[in-house]
Amino acid sequence: MRTPGVAARPAQIVREYGDLGGDGRVHGVSHDGTHVWAATGTQLVAFDPASGSIERTLPCASDAGTAFDGKHLYQIAESRIDKIDPASGKVLSSIPAPGQGNDSGLAWAEGSLWVGHYRERKIHQIDPESGAIRRTIESNRFVTGVTWVEGELWHGTWEAEESELRRIDPDSGEVLERLAMPDGQGVSGLESDGADLFYCGGGASGKVRAVRRPAKEQRS
Numbered sequence: 001m002r003t004p005g006v007a008a009r010p011a012q013i014v015r016e017y018g019d020l021g022g023d024g025r026v027h028g029v030s031h032d033g034t035h036v037w038a039a040t041g042t043q044l045v046a047f048d049p050a051s052g053s054i055e056r057t058l059p060c061a062s063d064a065g066t067a068f069d070g071k072h073l074y075q076i077a078e079s080r081i082d083k084i085d086p087a088s089g090k091v092l093s094s095i096p097a098p099g100q101g102n103d104s105g106l107a108w109a110e111g112s113l114w115v116g117h118y119r120e121r122k123i124h125q126i127d128p129e130s131g132a133i134r135r136t137i138e139s140n141r142f143v144t145g146v147t148w149v150e151g152e153l154w155h156g157t158w159e160a161e162e163s164e165l166r167r168i169d170p171d172s173g174e175v176l177e178r179l180a181m182p183d184g185q186g187v188s189g190l191e192s193d194g195a196d197l198f199y200c201g202g203g204a205s206g207k208v209r210a211v212r213r214p215a216k217e218q219r220s
Contacts (some may be wrong), residue, residue, distance in 0.1 A: 001138045008164060008178035012212040013185075014197070017052050018131070019044045019206070026201035026208055028066035028076065028106060029145065029189030032086070034080025036199050038208055039066045039075060039189065044084075044124060049193070049210065058089035064097075065145065065189055074113060076103050081113065081131070098124040105146035105155060105190055116143035116155060119152035123155060137173045138204065139166075143202065145190020149213065156187030156200065165198060179211065 020026065021038020030037040035046040035055055039062035046056040056087075072092065073084040079101040080094045097103040098115055105123075106109035107117035111136060115124045121139040123146055126132060137153075141164075144156035153170040157163060163186040167177035181187060189201030189208075198211045 005144055006046045006175055008176055008180040011165060011179040013209050014181070014212055015052075015210040017047060017048075017049075017208045017210075020047070020208070021057070022062075022208045026206060027063050027203075029074065029191045029199045029208060030066040030106075031191045031193050031199060032068045032073075033194070036191070036208060037068070037073065038201065039203050040206075044073065044075065044089075045207075046053055049197075050201070057083070059085070059107070060084065060089060060091070062185045064103050065116065066191075067106040067137040069108040069128070071153075074106060074108065076106055076115075079103075079117075080152070081106070082216070083128075086184050096128070096157070098126055098131065098133055102141075104144045104188075107146040107191070109148035114146050114153075115146070118142055118144065120146055123153075135168065138169070139168070139173060140175075142164075144187050147190045147192045147198065149192035149194060152190070154190065154198070156190040158186040158203070163210045165190065165200070177214070179214070181211075185209065 008065040044058040061077035067074040067164035099117040104118040123137040141157040142159040163181040165179040188203040
């Protein structure tokens with residue numbers, strides 16, 4: 001496996017959340033400006049990141065990434081992406097997922113959905129109405145969660161028992177920054193709070209972990 005030139009730094013975990021229900025796993029994570037949403041296989045769970053208390057649940061298939069566009073939730077379920085009304089839980093429409101069931105992370109930015117294609121080591125930018133692929137960014141590790149924050153594209157990796165958060169160039173895919181998770185702690189879903197925290201799904205641990213996003217002045 002090719003190793004990026006930029007050295008990894010330890011990820012700073014500031015909080016853990018658990019006991020989210022569903023199938024006991026966290027598959028995707030999003031943030032609506034108030035609540036963190038976790039995809040737990042059989043339901044979407046919204047919790048308060050300050051207290052950790054569960055505020056809402058929406059029964060739905062939710063076995064991979066989750067995103068929020070400011071009004072609607074998007075949820076990967078098998079080989080499709082469902083657009084969901086967060087007030088009622090109703091599925092408003094569905095589009096095909098580009099990985100045809102091998103999809104992972106999901107994010108909303110710039111009027112597009114950004115979808116991780118796990119074992120293909122890719123991130124696809126797709127049309128949210130049709131599912132058509134607009135462009136593809138190559139990675140060199142399995143891609144899990146995907147998120148944008150302040151114009152930066154980050155994605156999670158989880159491969160060979162090693163997991164990281166990576167900031168990459170959205171044009172070239174070049175790795176610009178690496179945050180290494182502690183041993184045994186993987187990243188499934190990934191979302192930013194729009195400020196200084198990432199929320200990372202922990203897969204079979206059933207946990208969501210809050211990780212500090214490094215300040216720009218701390219970066220090499």
